[in-house]
Amino acid sequence: xxxxxxxxxxxxxxxxxxxxxxxxxxxxxxxxxxxxxxxxxxxxxxxxxxxxxxxxxxxxxxxxxxxxxxxxxxxxxxxxxxxxxxxxxxxxxxxxxxxxxxxxxxxxxxxxxxxxxxxxxxxxxxxxxxxxxxxxxxxxxxxxxxxxxxxxxxxxxxxxxxxxxxxxxxxxxxxxxxxxxxxxxxxxxxxxxxxxxxxxxxxxxxxxxxxxxxxxxxxxxxx
Amino acid sequence: xxxxxxxxxxxxxxxxxxxxxxxxxxxxxxxxxxxxxxxxxxxxxxxxxxx
Numbered sequence: 443x444x445x446x447x448x449x450x451x452x453x454x455x456x457x458x459x460x461x462x463x464x465x466x467x468x469x470x471x472x473x474x475x476x477x478x479x480x481x482x483x484x485x486x487x488x489x490x491x492x493x494x495x496x497x498x499x500x501x502x503x504x505x506x507x508x509x510x511x512x513x514x515x516x517x518x519x520x521x522x523x524x525x526x527x528x529x530x531x532x533x534x535x536x537x538x539x540x541x542x543x544x545x546x547x548x549x550x551x552x553x554x555x556x557x558x559x560x561x562x563x564x565x566x567x568x569x570x571x572x573x574x575x576x577x578x579x580x581x582x583x584x585x586x587x588x589x590x591x592x593x594x595x596x597x598x599x600x601x602x603x604x605x606x607x608x609x610x611x612x613x614x615x616x617x618x619x620x621x622x623x624x625x626x627x628x629x630x631x632x633x634x635x636x637x638x639x640x641x642x643x644x645x646x647x648x649x650x651x652x653x654x655x656x657x658x659x660x661x662x663x664x665x
Numbered sequence: 666x667x668x669x670x671x672x673x674x675x676x677x678x679x680x681x682x683x684x685x686x687x688x689x690x691x692x693x694x695x696x697x698x699x700x701x702x703x704x705x706x707x708x709x710x711x712x713x714x715x716x
Contacts (some may be wrong), residue, residue: 479672483676522686523686526682527714529682534679537671537707648690648694648697651698651701655697658705661708662708662711665712
């Protein structure tokens with residue numbers, strides 16, 4: 443418990459440092475101006491959401507292979523955290539797009555595939571509430587989780603494969619991103635990854651407590 | 666300071682979502698912990714009565 447408290451504190455400090463760096467250390471972009479600072483929240487959130495969905499897919503595949511409940515807990519925990527990060531992406535994107543493009547939304551490949559991804563994972567979470575039997579729920583959602591993950595490479599590759607209105611990648615390419623901007627971006631990515639790990643852990647413990655509750659209820663029924 | 670309101674809105678919404686999500690997990694965990702405690706007490710009571 444104390445360990446979790448220390449980790450939570452460290453994540454909060456890291457988030458605070460990232461906020462300071464995003465607002466005061468990163469230089470103001472010459473064309474877009476102040477609104478470009480949304481990039482330090484929007485882009486790392488997108489990458490972290492894809493990481494969370496990847497962890498969820500690993501959990502789903504591992505459950506199908508081993509049928510151990512802990513993998514199902516990991517899959518659902520990561521999916522829920524991924525949906526939270528994807529929601530941030532879908533809301534901060536239009537806030538940036540309106541001053542930059544003049545429209546809130548464009549139905550281009552990157553934006554549409556991200557919205558579809560969000561809808562698929564929300565469906566994944568709703569599906570779980572509709573099945574009462576724990577084993578059946580875990581198996582059905584594991585297969586659905588693997589299917590849902592198929593959209594992730596599509597989201598990632600959409601800006602290379604199709605002509606999109608979404609900006610081209612500037613981080614893992616030789617594009618001229620200012621070195622300070624790049625450092626702030628990496629710091630933001632690190633802090634959001636730590637936040638993702640913390641949230642997945644909290645959510646995983648919740649599933650573990652649910653299992654404990656189910657076991658106790660069965661024991662009580664047996665007595 | 667053009668578009669400061671957009672930057673402010675984006676960060677407020679982003680951090681708000683993380684905070685609300687974390688709070689929702691903490692609340693669900695607290696509810697479960699309470700229920701677990703109640704069930705454990707009931708189990709101990711029934712074990713005592715069994716003796």
